[in-house]
Amino acid sequence: MTSRTATPVGARRRRLPVVLLAASLPAAVALSLLVGSNLLPPGEIWAALTGGGDATASYVVEHQRLPRTVAGIVVGLALGVSGALMQAYTRNPFADPGLFGVSAGASFAVAVAVAYVGVTQPAGYVGWAVGGALLASLVVVALGRPTDPRTPPTRLVLTGVAVGAVLAGLTTGISLSDPDAFERMLTWHAGSLIDRGYDVTLAVLPVLLAGVVAAVVAAPSLNAVALGRDLAQAQGVDLRRSDAAALAAITLLAAAAAAVAGPVVFVGLVVPHVVRWCVGVDQRRILAVSAVAGVVLVLVADVVGRVAVLPGEMPAGIVTAFIGAPVLVALARRSRATGL
Amino acid sequence: MRPRRTRSSRWSVVAAGAVTCLALTGCGNPADSASTDADDTRDVTHARGESAVPADPQRVVVLEPVQLDTAVALGVTPVGTAVLNEAAGVPAYLGDEAADIEMVGTVTEPDVDRIAALRPDLILGTESRHSALYDQLADVAPTVFMDSQADPWQDNVRFTAEALGDTDGADELLDAYQDRCDEIAEEHDTAGGSAQLVRPRDGLITLYGPTSFAGSTLECAGFTTPERAEWADEISVDLSPERVLEAQADLVLVTTTDVDDPSTIPTALSANADAFPDLHLVDQSFWITGVGPLGGQAVLDDLERILSGS
Amino acid sequence: MSGVDPGRVRESSRSRVRVVGGERAHVGLDRREVRVCVALGLVALVLGFVGLWAGDFPLTPGEVMGALVGPPFAVVEPIAYTVVVEWHLPRVVAALVFGASLAASGAIFQTVTRNPLASPDVMGLANGSFTGMLLGLVVLGGSWAGVMAAALAGGLLTAAAIYVLALRDGLRDFRFIVVGIGVSAFLAATNSWILLRLDVETALFASAWGAGTLNNATAGAVWPTAAVVVLLLLVLPTGAATLRQIELGDDLARATGVALDRHRLLLLLLAVALVSAVTTVAGPIAFVALAAPQIARRIVGSSGIPLGATLAVGAVLLLAADLVAQHVVPLTVPVGVVTVVIGGAYLTWLLRREMRTDR
Structure with a gap:
């Protein structure tokens, strides 16, 4: 491992995807504002953004693209970070952040709300989704958390x-x-950003922020934990504290994403997985790059979904799988790298 | 050696069972055919060939909403029906008598046990939905399948009436529907006006075209559906909320499960209230799923109520 | 580092870590396993009778016996005979045989991939056959035989595609799982998209099939399928010897001269065939393949997966789930919904108990 980081060629190869990714973030945001099912010329979009523009353009920009772009950033960030944390915490490169009951809990609560309470608008789902996700993951953690922090959380995953x-x-x-x-x-x-207004993103903002704070707390110990839990404890890592932070971050962020877009399963799995192949084994690096890559993937997928089946739309959750799955398979065929 | 003996003795049990079975069916068949009198049957040609059905069926089970609607309209209240939604039950628009019809599972998953327990003398189903069940149903009673629920609904009404032995009744019902359309068209001078039925689908907006049940009823009542290229081969089209203005029409009807709850109007429509001055919520239980002569009348009644109010 | 492939070293050390999870299969019946199998057999017998008797067609237990064996029991009218022997019996047999079949395939997958969470879904069979079914439904319309053939083709083509895509200098479980996840996700997205394009009733029907249902387990479909499954299960004991070699780990098995990749392939083919046969008639019934080996291992208290008990657990689990789906739940639900709920709840309970005893 030391020999690899010492080689300048390896380091450069590792920096290149990060630079490309950083550059693609503003591009993805711009794309999300400029391109949509209503094929307006960029001039009109610009006019609407700066306060002018006709009624149609200002409706499209103010009620659709701006809030949707914000929603996409929230979802992508939450899924990227929680996915990277999940895979580091469980030391399982196939773990999805929804695995601790988050996705299932959110879906169940929304189903109850829709079938028995009569909630009809996406904004009405948010509270139910967050509540269901957090409650379900609490149950999972309460039932499956290892009593000895040194044992790997295999049973927690099974319980989830x-x-x-x-x-x-x-x-x-x-x-x-x-x-x-x-x-x-x-x-x-299916997982979609269609018609997600500011009311939806605002409602999940506290959950998202709490999740990001927990992720920041958990991040420093991730490298040690990834090497093995016994070893981490020997190095002086407080496993209980880092576990609690990691679990809180995973569930809060995955819950925030599920509340906005529905249970998008693939982003949280594929993004950190692919990022790991590109940037190497440093967990903090994986975490940061996954956050950006998650946002880019979700925004690009959403834009593709808007124009793929005009005059309708294809949900972003479906497009992410259509884009992400071939990438994952191609990388799996090329790469000799395996585990974490 | 021991297991082999057990196996062979098991086989003998199976063989004995099979013989008994044959004996039982042998005994059963003559009694079965004795009860059906050849004189009282008609031959109906349908999706699965030709079946001899009772000339005057008394205990009918229907598996398709349009068959239920037509049967009730013809005065042949079925003894059992499959429903779209078991929790909601038999649609309320069919009236009190229909409310007592026993449910035999859902339209997509009928319960053959319950159908057999009702001892029907005629079963009506749909090849495109119930294909796998035909042999089971035919063991219970003569079973007649229409081709597809996606065929023009008036054809399916005529087919159902033919299976029930009341072809003239279908013509009367469809004529009455047409008369009611003409009446509304004349009374409210709908000619030249456009109408669009809109069904919200979680952010997306589904527009129903002139070949859909509700769309054809609006056209029957004199309205035109705003032109779209898709209407050539689609009954409905999904619209991104960014393109909501394409749903504009003189009269816009939005389906919902609760007509008194304005929050069921999708935000894309309410954010563009200026573009939709004449917008009304309508009950999807008959506007979308009430396919049949009674459903058609219910839609027309609702339409008249809306037109009189505005 | 020269001469040693770093990827290979890391991989084999990984697999050894996972072997600790105990995904090993054995066939030799020990006494406890025999007792478990006999007990489960009795449960299956009782549940099977309930399955023949219960339903919305009113029957007395005497009439059920009359329909099954004739005299000395009551002679029944033809329709009661039809209900018991031609409708209920195939469904009960389907539940038992299909449950055992799914459980067996789960045991094979979990052993070959050394992963307690592996199930035939790794091969994309569930999503692939659902894609096939949906395409069959859209393209062929009503013909049920055509739809079943499309489901079978969809599952097998997906498994083949995953195998071919994952195949490169031998079958590495890591690449195998990644490719499986990728292809499955792609097909799942395809399925969601087709469902969204269908009218709601057709989508509802397709989704019930996609959840796994025995509602289409009619005599004509069940008898040939059950015969195929039983034949496949007879091959299982031969394959189990290889499973024991695999449990020793790749390197050891190679050293003992087992042509590992070929045996793995044959075993996976057997598992795929077992699942495909079931899925063609009943749709992708979830969780039986995943949960049955784990439940059996914990009931028997063995370190590896006990094959005999796994089959028995699978059979009883699916039959019990089907009875609950038909007669306990007030609304019509597909059996797959119940298998996940029962299987999931039971697995949760077992895990919980295991943790308490560990403490």
């Missing part, structure tokens, strides 16, 4: 899968027995 399965089954049962709820859940479940 088991509890998640129960909730997913109930969710499917609810939606299949009520066609109206079924139709709503189908769209929500």
Whole structure:
């Protein structure tokens, strides 16, 4: 490992994707503002952004593209960071941040809200999704957390899968027995940013901020934990504290993402996975780059979804899989690198 | 050696069972055919071939909303029906008598046990939905399948009436529907006006075209649906909220499960209130799923109420 | 570092870490496993009778026996005979045989990939057959036989695609899983998209199939499929010997002269065939393949996966789930919904108990 970081060629190869990514972030934001299902010329968009423009352009920019871009940034950031934390914490490169019951809890709560409470607008889902996600992950953590912090959280992941399965089954049962709820859940479940206004993003902002703070607290110990939990403790890492921070960050961020866009499963898995292949083994680096890469992927996927099936839209959650899956497979075929 | 003996004795049980089965069916069949009198049947040609059905069916089970609507309209209240939504039950617009019809599962997953327990003498279903169940249903009673629920609804009404032995009844019902359309068109002078039915779908906006059930009823009542290239081969089209202004029409109807709750109007429409001056919430239980002569009348009643109010 | 491939070293050390999870299969029945199997067999017998009897068609237990064996029990009318023997019996047999089949495939996958969370979904079978089914439904319309064939083709093509994509200088479980996740995610997105384009009732029907349902387990579909599954299960004991070699780890198995990649491929083919047969009739029933080996291991209290008990657990789990789906839940739900709920709750409970005893 030391020999690798010492080689200037390796270092340069590692810096290049990061630089490219940093440059692509503003490009993705600009794309998200300029391109959409309503094919307006960039001049009109600019006019609307600066306060002028006709009614159509200002509606499209103010009510659709601006709030949607903000929502995309929130979702991408949350999924990228929580995915990287999840894979570092579980030492499992296939772990998805929704695994601790977050996605299943959010879906279940939204299904209940739609089928039995009569909630109809995406803004109304937020509270339910966050509540369901946090409650489910609390149950998972309470049931599956290792009593000895030195043992790897394999059982926690299994518990997450088991509890998640129960909730997913109930969710499917609810939606299949009520066609109206079924139709709503189908769209929500695909993961989409369509019609997500500021009300939605504002409502999850506290959750997102709390998650980011927890991620910052957890980050310094990640490298030590990735080498092995016994070793980390020997190095003086307070495992209980770092575990608590990592778990809080994973669930809060994944809950924030699920509340805005629905359970987008693929971003949190593929982004840190691919980033690890590009930037190497430093977990803090993976975390930071994943945050940016998550935002870029979600924004680009959303833009593609807006123009792919005019005059309709393809949900961003579907597009991310269409883009991310081939990338993942291609990298898996090329790369000799394996684990963390 | 021991397991082999167990296995062979098990086989003998199976063989004995099979013989008993044959004996039972052998006994059963004559009794079965004795109950059906050849004189009282008609042959109906349908998606699965030709079936002899009772000339005057008394215990009908229907598996498709348009068949339920048509049967009730013809005065043949079925003994059992599949429903779109078990929690909601038989659609309220069909009236009190229909509310007592026993449910036999959902339209997509009918419960064959419950159908058999009702001892029907005629079962109506749809090949495109119930294909896998045909053999089971045919064991219970003569079973007639229409091709597809996606075919023009008036054709399906005629098919259902034919299966029930009341072809003239279908013509009467469809004529009454047309008369009601003409009446509304004349009374409210709808000619030249445009109308668009809109169904919100979680942010997306679905527009229904002239070949959809509700769209065809609006056109029947004199309205025109705003032109789109898609109407040539689609019954509906999904619209991004960015393009919501394409839903504009003289009369815009938005489907909902609760017509008294304005919050069910999608934000894309309410944010452009100026562009949609004449917008009304309508009940999706008949505007979207009430396919049939009674549903058509319910839609027209609702339309008249809206036109009289504005 | 020269002469040693760093990727290879890291990989084999990884697999050894995961072996500690105990994904090892064995066939030799010990006494406790025999007792567990007998007990589960009795449960299956009772549940099977309930399955023949219960339903919305009113029957007495005597009539069920009459329909099954005839005299000395009551002679029943033809329709009651049809309900018991031609409708309920195939469904009960389907639940038992399909449950065992899924469990067996889960045991194979978890052993071959040495991952307690592995299930045939790694091969994209669930999503692939669902894609096939949806395309069949859209393109072929009503023909149910055509839709079933499309589902079968979809699952097998997906498995083949994942295998071919993952194949490079031998079958590495790491690449295999990544490619599986990628292809599955791609197909899952395709499925969501097709469902969103369908009218709501068709989408609802397709989704019930996609969740796994025995509602289409009619006599004509079940008998041939069950025969195929039973034949495949008869091959299992031969394959299990290889499983034991695999449990020793790649390097050791190679040293003992097992042509590992070929055996792995054959075993995976067997598992794929077991799942595909079930999925063609019943859709991708979730969680039985994943949970049954883990539940069986914990009931028997063995370190590896006990194959016999795994089959029995799978059979009982699916039958019980189908009875709950049909007769306990007030609304019509597909059995797959219940298997995930029951299986998930039971697995949670087992994990919890295991932690308490560890303490």
